[in-house]
Amino acid sequence: MKRSMLSLTALLTAALTGAALAQQPASTFTVVRPTQWGAYNLNPFAPGDQHLLPTNSVIYESLFYVSTLNGKVTPVLGTKYAWSKDNKTLTVTTRGGVTWHDGKPFSANDVAFTFNYLKQFPALDTSGLWKNGLTSVKATNANTVTFNFNKANTPIFQYVAGQMIVPQHIWANVKDPVTDTNQKAVGTGPFTFDSYSQQALRVLKNPNYWMKGQPYVDAVVWLATNSNDAALLKLLKGEADYGYVGVSDPKGMYASKGPNNQYWWPVTGDNYLYFNTTKAPFNDAAFRRAVSQAINTADVAQKAYAGVAKPSHPSGIIPAQQAQWLPANASSLAVKFNAAAADAALTKAGYRKNAQGARLGKDGKALPAFKILVGAGWTDFITMAQVISENLKKVGINTQIDQQAWSSYSGGLQTANYDMGISWGWGGGPTPYYLYYQSFSPEFSAAVGKTAPSNLAHYSSPAITQALAQYRATSDAAAQKKAIGTIATTVMRDMPWLPLTDRSEFSLYSTARFTGFPNAQNPYNAGTADDTPGARLMYLNVKPKK
Template identity: 35%
Template sequence: MKVVKSSSLILSVLTMTALLAGCGNSTGSSNNTTTGTNTATTTSTGMGKPLVGGAPNGNWQENFNPFSTAALYGTNGLIYQPLFMFSTVSHDIYPALGTKYQWINNNKTLEVTLRQGVKWSDGQPFTANDVLFTFNELKKYPDADTSGIMKVVTSVVKKSNYVVDFNFAAPNIPFQEYVLQASIVPQHIWQNLGDPTKVNVTNPIGTGPYTLESFTPQVFKLKLNPNFYDVKSYHVPEIDFNAYNSNQSAQLALVSGQLDWAGMFIPNVQQVYASKNPNFHYWFPAGSAIMLYPNLKNPILADLNVRKAINLAIDRNQIATQAEYGYVAPLNPTGVQPRDKNLIAPQYANLTYKQNLTQAAQILANAGYKKGSDGILVSPSGKKLSFTIQVVSGWSDWVQTCQLISQDLAKIGIQVQVQQLQFGAYQSNLQNHNFDLAIGWTNTAATSYKTFYDMLDTHGAWNPEGWSSPTTDAAFNLYKGTTDLNTQKQAMATIEGVMINQLPVMPLFYGETWYEYSTKDYTGWPDANHPYDSPAIFTWPSAAYVLSQLKPVN
């Protein structure tokens, strides 16, 4: 698969802002890293064996809808494709349905040249009409536009069967990542389905390298699409995605050699997994920042005093060493990842978190919160400070993190019950603001702008807390219109000030990208020496490019 290097203008943005998540070099990877990916002899051509992946997300819920935030693994990337795929660990941009793009019209129009000769998996040709239809669906049905693309793009125009223009009211260079990575759907299928967010897709028709072979709640299988335009780059004939109810059951399958590819937390991974077989490897590059999200629609959590007290009461060092086994470290209070430390304003660069229960209790007392007879604080309006904190069932490290947070908050009179949910329900609740507190990720991206924009802009694609502020919106507007590093830093300083002083979310630690793999049947996996893309099985569409790099072992 050919690699498209970004233009000088785009590279300046990526280089200046660095990468927030999925870091792939030695500074962003775990010290406990095993390599050996390319030591086995590989075949130059031909197919390998079925590849087995798995995840501790509970039973699969059949959902191959690319417009859904709960779409199954492989929906985006393997079945439905974007125009381009952006690596979050390198400056590479990999072409998919697009072959070329450029900014024209004083950087207010993004012109994309489409790949010719592509067919949907049902044999129908792919054209610019499919691209126009997809983005018009996002405009017609705003709930499907989870990235807010059509709130920024003013129009999409077909220049020819294979050239499309995306028009903007003003320059917005970083926003190209949203546009170019949106999955494209076939007009001839979806034009009769109505609201795309309400469609239950069980027979997906895409342009990607794989098609659905079978589905059960325990395992679904994708098989190689023989008519895929770049089928020669793929040597994995079938991918089986196994479901597990917990990290423990998935870990047993991994250690016994039943899984080739996984992305889960494993305590003492070197001893428990890598030491068991010379083909077993892992690499934990820095991934997204892990946050404690407060639901700001809850009037008590909307009180800054409550958020300040919660923030002060949490012992992040205990979380990092106990719940995360030392794989991670607490974040800078700005929420900026270590690789982006050059973007942290000088006044915030040396800040660290330190638990202070006395100060937390005093803040609440000064705000009029008093303990009831049961020891739980009551607000001035008579409401108990009693919340739930939501987490995915089976994600044992996050579950323990939530338990530690609950214990910390109990010390200052805040009652927190840990609520474990299946992944689909958890993600739906956060997307729809149906929670009190939740531990969650931030969106990984090729630029810092996208990660923070998603989390804090009024129209951000991953803003479960519901933050909306003219100050942060203005900072994002300043950032997006320039490639000047000093101006970008000025915008980031404003955003960092909001993070520290307003606490829209509470940074916990930088999350490693859990990634385990076996070289028994395939080589070419990304590792610390070959960090070509985000390696995790749950990172889409990046995982589609990873599969294109695998070669069967002789």
């Protein structure tokens, strides 16, 4: 270990320049990143792939952190919030005793300024707050901000909560916040930016941070690699403490290689087989349901991910949210793999077989070989499609695997130019509402040939649309659960998609030098990547081993 850390120190010395190197931090938490980052940009309004990794994880802070795993709300610059009785006014109490990195005090005025800044420069409003009912944001005193809406839309809280807050005394003088690279970043976060190169980034502990005694480490360093394999090697060699690295077998390839090697891959989404509901026979719910029953999702998961990922719940609701949100009758509605029952259900629905065992359409003509759209070279999705093809052949349905480059793959799904297609859910959040809203709301669909933002099945249901509206209009937990129950049961009955396998986050970490990582026993964040707001909680909680 001493040899590994010595080589790491040499690497950092070569990669990082500046006077700060004259005084090495007492403890440095090292993150390996299987990517090459871009230009020196610390603009918190810039998209995530344009600003550097520490920007919105340790330099700037939001009002609250809302876990996409279980919906838990953690106070940050906001300490509490409340909706009015008509759910059109959100009142947030901001934290006192906070200072910006330059020593100036933070207040509710900075919060109001930030949100009004989004209105002034619409290109910054990437969550569409001002397009979705927000009418005014005002600081009523130094510690209170009110958000007024022209309609009830309580799920918008997640986007209010997650907006990075900037200091008014600096950004009011920025002429073009869309393109400004903000290289002298001033935030309220636990670390300040120190050094930049294409090989390594470093931030240093904020000695005046508002959480007394935290963070426990003096510096965080990000190291760049050109591949997952290279990142994994640095972890195995003890040259990094954490990496968000996707590998096919985290247990066999990492955890089993050393006593301090651990991983936490919480499920935050699913992979789906989407049906193009704009064309026959996929516009027939009975056909979709029978096809779904013919597919062995346990086998799909085992062969695609060697048992690391499990088969999804038929509702699409992730495991951490099922106890709270699944309706009582979910089990009775769930499609269960049964090839014989699927064969009989297809015949009953009007899709009988001919003498050769080929499945016919309702018009008596043989069904064509349907294409299963996947991304070109995506081995996990290709494997899933192979299993699905084998399953469907047993009930008289022939398929072909259609590999397409990203543009035609995503474009095919979005424009309804496909039969069946495998993809992840293009939506998700702290409750099932966000997945269902982005997946099935009519506003996210489009006519055939036009681009649907995220409703890839091009499916809508009056019952779902009404239930989504009911959820938005209330902040009452019981009423929201009832709405989700309606949506889940409708989805499980109509099967516009078939949930195939879980999708996980990819956190690998070593406890050789640090403790306090999030895990299944202490899921204080959602296991998300090292440049996300949730990662801030990891950087605050990891402690050097004594």
